[in-house]
Amino acid sequence: MTRRVVGVIIVVAVAWGGLAAAIYFGLTPVLGLDLQGGTAVVLTAPEGTDPELLEVATQIMNRRIEEIGAVQEPDIQVSGENTVIVQLPGVEDEQRAIEAVGQTGMLSFRPVLDIVPGETGPLAGSGTPNIDDETGLTIEDDLAAETWLLYDSGTGSEVLKLGPAQLRGEHVADAVSQFDPNSAVWAVSLDLTGEGADLFADLTAEAASYPIGDPRRQIAIVLDGRVVTAPGVNPSVSPETGISGGSAQITLGQGSDSQQEATDLAVVLRYGSLPVDFEVSAVRKVSGTLGADSLQAGVIAGLLGLLLVAIVLLLAYRSLGLVAVIGLSIFATVLITIFGLLGEWVGFTLTLAGVTGLIVSMGISADTYIVYFERIKEKLRQGFPVEQASADGFRIAFRTMLTANTVSLLGAVLLWALAVGAVKGFAISLGIGTVLDLVVALVFTRRAAGVLAETRLGSGGSFSIEGAAR
Amino acid sequence: MSDAGFLRRMDRGETTIDFVGLRRRWFVLSAVFIVVSLGSLAFRQLNLGIEFVGGLGIQSPNPAGADVGEIRDALSEVGVTSPTIQLLDDGAAVRVTTEALENDVVIDAVGAVAEVTGSELSEISTEAVGPSFGALVLRRALLALGVFLGAVILFITWRMEFKMAMAAIVAVIHDLIMTVGIYSITGFVVTPATVVAILTILGYSLYDGVVVFDKIDELVGIEDNKTYTQITNMALNQVLARSLFTSLASLIPVGSILLVGSVILGAPTLTEFALALFVGLAVGTYSSIFVASPLLAVWKEREPYWQERAEKVERRNRAGRN
DSSP states (O other): OHHHHHHHHHHHHHHHHHHHHHHHTTOOOEEOHHHHOEEEEEEEOOTTOOHHHHHHHHHHHHHHHHHHOOOSOOEEEEETTTEEEEEEETOOOHHHHHHHHHOOOOEEEEEEEEEEESSOOTTTTSOOTTBOTTTOOBSSOOTTSOEEEEEEOSSSEEEEEEOOOSEEGGGEEEEEEEEETTTTEEEEEEEEOHHHHHHHHHHHHHHHTSOTTOGGGBEEEEETTEEEEOOBOOTTSOTTTOSOSSEEEEEEESHHHHHHHHHHHHHHHHHSSOSSOOEEEEEEEEOHHHHHHHHHHHHHHHHHHHHHHHHHHHHHHTHHHHHHHHHHHHHHHHHHHHHHHHHHHHOOEEOHHHHHHHHHHHHHHHHHHHHHHHHHHHHHHTTOOHHHHHHHHHHHHHHHHHHHHHHHHHHHHHHHHHOOTHHHHHHHHHHHHHHHHHHHIIIIIHHHHHHHHHSTTTSSSTTSHHHHHO | OOHHHHHHHHHTTOOOOOTTTTHHHHHHHHHHHHHHHHHHHHHHOOEEOHHHHOEEEEEEEOTTOOOHHHHHHHHHHTTOOSOEEEEEGGGTEEEEEESOOOHHHHHHHHHHHHHHHTOOGGGOEEEEEOHHHHHHHHHHHHHHHHHHHHHHHHHHHHHSOHHHHHHHHHHHHHHHHHHHHHHHHHTOEEOHHHHHHHHHHHHHHHHHHHHHHHHHHHHHHHOSSSOHHHHHHHHHHHHHHHHHHHHHHHHHHHHHHHIIIIIIIOOHHHHHHHHHHHHHHHHHHHHIIIIIHHHHHHHHTTSHHHHHHHHHHHHHHHHHHO
């Protein structure tokens, strides 16, 4: 008896205290876009795209999103075989979001014409068209024209004056990062197409014709108006032929930073900016007010539903109804805590579909109590004492609960695995709900009913368990 | 027999309704509904939402109080023809749905709606879906449904028996046709939320069926002198209270979504979802009692073992009368 009382108290304390602690540590569920406002973009890659490429693409998108700034927690995930879902909470300019994630970039090789140290170009304040008046940098990059671009060379900022593009992304056949064990440096080796090889030879021959130390010996690799790197031509390159034969090596340096740089550069060279040509399949923008309204509706509906179910259960099952009400509150608090933790650990976001899943699983949980309580009543009518009725009733009812909840869980798992979009969020809520329901039945409901059976609420009085069976 | 007396007897599992014997009544009722549903599906089809067929949805507040005609005019000026325009919340908000548009036209259309309703661009919610993605969502949902039904047959066969699995599946398909039929008849838009609702209904319907079958299994082990039909009737009468309480307990949260969503806050997504659930849950409860179990009883009675049992019971009854 006392052990069971302690057990019940511990379960209640853990559930309610757990939620309080979660809230105290800020682990409340992360709200999905439809509940807090923001933009979601669904991108579809061509059938049969290498999953690794999708992974690379999401990394590049993440970087681009960071450049937009002011995105609270971008969430970019590969979903299914060839779909990428980009969620940008708080972003209300959907056009910019689409541009940031959906377009493959323009990669170009350009001759460096001049270098000005610092962050401001010489054309600042000159009023030249397409030049930012404050920084002196080109606003809209045109591959066919001379441009002024900022370059962070690693040792400081420079403004580069670049000639029109000589080679483009399509001229690159392949690029791989390599470690040269002799000189212990990281490098990217570059293979060019037939046409690219000729153009590259011309470009490097021109660069090699300038004296060592001249900025014009450098060649800039530019992606979407951003200078990725600007290596100089090696002194051994002949100004007559340039780098011929269609292959070249870009040396980066030693250490793990250089390794990362080499890997990134190889990716950029190989694919332009996005390794996959995505199609924008769906765009969804939810305004902050609509999101807040939906959340409010969900919360009110949930609380109202809980209240009404509680009243019905109390009327139908008297003191056992009390067990069900406390059990449902345990169910709800633990579920919210789990959502909070999942948000922290795996980036789970609670969407409107998830909230409805939660409300629906409350109905399933209520049913679990009903199955059990009906069994208790049945046993009481067969003449068993209250204590035995509650213990035996659970054993029989648990079989039913197990079968029925397995069916629900099966549905949830399959939905989660196979469906795309909003349905997934619902499936997760429902799945966690069905498992949690069984756990609550095992650790709380059984004990609580047992404790209740031994008190005055077990037998005697119309509010007791026996009162409900009469 | 007073109503209170019936409720009391139902609660105690002492009612003696002949569910199986009256099966023709239920089957005819179901058949009528199924024919109506299928007929409607054949002639009216379903009103599939933009999430499935592609298109643009715009939801905006409406401080300027623009009416449908004004919005239609504003949209046709930017080249958007034949939009569907709904006023929500007594005109406090509008929802516009069109076919899929080019990106530039989308920007113009959203701008036109913002101007005519007098709202800020940031207050407007939009949803643009390409047709191929919509088709994918639908395909995947149907795939999930198919695999789910298959898995349920296997699970119930393993846990109970094949005939029970089939009876449960027939009931589920029955619910499915009716719910989808109601969508077709009313012309409500089918959204991903609807699909979720329908899948939930399937879950509930199966859950209900499993509870009844579990009871039948239990009684088969105890009652040596009853036919399968009698046992099924006993089981149904005994779990009737649970079935009704359960339906009540599941309908209440869904009903509160319906109430809060439609009456108080006007969140259309929730309302649509709750409506499908509400209808489906009612149908699901009905089918597990009136379709799945009688079907199972009729089928099982054909097994030699149960035929023999029926003859034995018959003989004993006659002997008792003589």
